[in-house]
Amino acid sequence: MKAMITGMNGTVAPYVYKELKKRNIDVVIWNREEVSIDSEKVVFDFIKETNPDLFFHIATGPVEWIKYIAKATNELGVKLLFTSSVSVFSEKGTGPYDIQSVPNSEEDYGRYKIAGENSVKEHNPDAFITRLGWQIGSTTGSNDMFDFLEKEQEENGFIEASSKWYPSCSFLKDTAKTIVDVALEYKPDTYLVNSNKNYSFYDIVNHLKEKNRTNWEIHEIISFVRDDRMYDNRIKIKDLF
Template identity: 35%
Template sequence: MGLRRLLVTGLGGTLAPHLARAAEAAGWQVLGWDRRRIPVDDEQAVAAHLQASRPDAIAHLALGSPSWSRGLAEHAAQQGLPLLYTSTVMVFDHEPDGPHRPQDERTSKDDYGRSKIAGEDAIRGAHPGACIARIGWQIDEHSSGNNMLATLEQWQREQGRIAASRAWIPACSFMTDTAQALLALIEEPAAAGRVVHLDSNAESALSFDQVVQGLARRFERKAWRIEVNEDYRHDQRLADAGPARLPSLTDRLAQKP
């Protein structure tokens, strides 16, 4: 019997490579998606590629159109495959305030959040058994792209300071922890059909200035000039009544790299 085959979209991004490494360590064969060869908005090409690649599960982490999400979900539903779609805390606006729960109304007003709402709806409409995992800002020492630590470094480099609001409680987690949690959801039959919130700060409730100060200590960023303000107000935490799937942010910030 061969390795289980996990199709992971978004391997050119930041989080998907972490998931791929975790999956390979757990005995999966990871399949990617080359958009140059298989255009994501060509429904026939998408369907043909899925039939040819024969994945045993699908993890959809890439940005893309609702039609691509729908095509992946339709194939997974037809074949009875686990499907995980990674969404975002940005489906929620800061009004009404959080903590935000899986069943809460999605209130986003920005383009990114609304695009992820459309992706969620496309996935759920085509595959009611899919798992939707909403995540916050990711933290990693080595990744570039949409990574909190890299962004803070950029702010310090370009502005000579890091402005951090004490009135914002962000949803955030370390990428390696999120990747392990996503893999567990793929492998967990009970996750089918659920919306799951993954946020290491859900219980810690650290404000953004506390997170930044904790990162500066953990990664020895002594040159950071942190300026605390109250410019942005939002309890952005992703609360979930289910089991804790991530270590607490307080504990993670106390650890050495």
């Protein structure tokens, strides 16, 4: 079996790559410096020549690129999985969210992901969409929660964490496993991927401090009140803690 993957310079794709290799799946990396994303013909020809069984579109990029990938994978019979985000839901509202919740973000990133989802659904109805929460790694230098917390501590000397905010989040390894499971074992649909069922952001930061033995100084706040948890009982993913 062969998979193609985009986004290897990002946060999630390298973990999906490792998960695929662990399952003995050959992986082709889309290098945008070598293969254009601006031509529908180039996109189609590259996918056709590579002939993957699975396509994991994890990168950010123009919505037109998403459209080209969706059309090509649909025509060529390649399984497509597109990663979306909890950010499709409005920051002015609150959850929890389930599969019936309607995407309504006013923010640029959320609107971009909504447009991506819609393009995928229009041009490849048999695609998989996984909405992800805030990812948690264990090192700095990446766009995840641990890196954010390390920067907050370094810049401010402390971390403010709300005990009234319940984010959607998962460890990167668990997210990667779930993404591959969905592509291999699930039926085409939109899925909500979240490991956090019970914990506030304040709880999570304290757990991470203990787990990683950091010297974070954590200040509890209650001024930020929101529930961003996503629930989808079809998804099997490890609980956060």
